[in-house]
Amino acid sequence: MEKIFYEVVEKKDVKAIEKDFFDVIAPKLNQVNEGYYFLTGMSDDTTAELIITVEGEIKNIVFAEELIDAAPKLSHWKFTALKPAMDIQKISVSMGDYQFSKDTIFFYSNEQEEYPDEIDLVFVFKGNAENKDKITTGVCIFLDNYLGELNFATQIDTFTVVGINEAEKELVPIEKLKDFLQWREREFVEKYKSAERADKEAEFSILRADLENGRPLLACMDMSLLKYDAKTSYPWVAVLKIYYDGDNNDGLPEKEDFEKLSDIENKVIDELQGEGYLYIGRESADNVKESYFAGKDFRKISKVFNAIKQDNPEYRISPGIFKDKYWQYFKYYTEN
Structure with missing residues (x-):
């Protein structure tokens, strides 16, 4: 088949x-894992x-990497x-009347006193910025090509896109973005490379609240861990959501589901033990x-x-996995 596919490309x-290519391979690859997309062309x-x-999509990155590692020669x-990352000189994205290139995109960094390790960037588009959705999409496509998919997905914590008339700081040429991100990454790794959290320090508390619809919320959270002063050494937050039928118990799981869900959670905890993850x-x-976890990486989880x-x-x-260096996802528990 590879000869036929080669001729098609x-x-x-x-x-x-x-x-004759994508429609043929997509169903086969979906049997391995969902969430694959494809690009093809002549490399030479x-x-x-x-x-x-x-x-x-962070949770699918490892499967793409492993699939390619297993691919035949x-x-x-x-x-x-x-x-992959591309030469910035060769990147030009056109969307209608909008042009995105090294000549129309700049950036600057916001420093946050409360979150000093957060990489919060503002990308500035030099052009008509009336259609904010379109310029945001164009800038994201440009960055995906310039940085490469892995780096764009993992190196920037938060960002916004604005027009040049909205810029509040001196503009930095987009060509300097890679060096800036590499410098911040080295600084971050060096700062937290020795930080480890011992599981024996866990202090779980049972908490109860009421939702806006009047139904109860029950939580069991490691409050000692939520006060950990080196959260940023475990920057990847993972949330496992499991939906069950709790209509007969005011939205809470009945005994059979409660036991099954507990077994599932315990299996995850056991699988991650000693692998650089914390159960929150x-x-x-x-x-x-x-169920909430934090980790040093996102691949194993x-x-x-x-x-x-x-x-x-x-x-x-x-399942959901995202970068959250300061665990802001859990602010409800740390501020109340």
């Missing part, structure tokens, strides 16, 4: 590539390239995990149980969550 017929005159992308084919706690309310989802088809399970 070599002809550079977009419709044929979609129909005799080599076709297939890029497996996950559109920046084929003559005339190059397989790549995630969109859990919350149940309104037919949903959420992505695989554990995915296995849990596959092994428990009787529940609707929604």
Whole structure:
């Protein structure tokens, strides 16, 4: 089949590539894992390239990487995990009347006294900025190509996009962004490389609240951990959401579900033990149980969550993983 696929790509017929290549491989790859997207083209005159992308979805990155690691070596084919970084001189994104390039995009950094390790950037578009959604999309596409998919998804904590008339600081050429991010990454790693949290320090508290709809919320949170002064050494927050039928118990799980959900959570905790992850706690309310973790990386927990989802088809399970250096997701518990 690789010869047939090669011929399809070599002809550079977009419709044929979609129909005779992507539509053929997509169902097969979805059997391995959902969330794959594809890019293809000729890497050189005799080599076709297939890029497996996950559109920046953190929880799927490891599966794209492992898929490519397991790919066979084929003559005339190059397989790549995630969109690679490109030479900025070759990047120009057109969206209608908008042009996004090194000449129209600048940036500056916001320093936050309360969150000194947060990388909060403002990207400034030099042009008509009336359509904020369009310029944000264009800037994101440009950055995805310039930084590469992995770096764009993992190196920047928060960002906004503004027009040049809204800029509040001196503009920095976008060409300097890579060096800036690498410097901040080195600084961060050096600062927290020795920080470790011992599980024996856990102090769980049972908490109860009422939702706006009047239903109860029950939580069990490690309040000692939420006061940890080196949270940023575990910057990846992971949330495992499991939906159950709690309509007969005011939104809380009944005995059978409670026991099954506890077993699932304990399995995750056991799988992550000693792997650079912390168990923060859990919350149940309104037919949903959420289990909370924080980690030094996102790859292992992505695989554990995915296995849990596959092994428990009787529940609707929604894993989420995101970067949150200061665990602002849990402000409700630290401020009340």
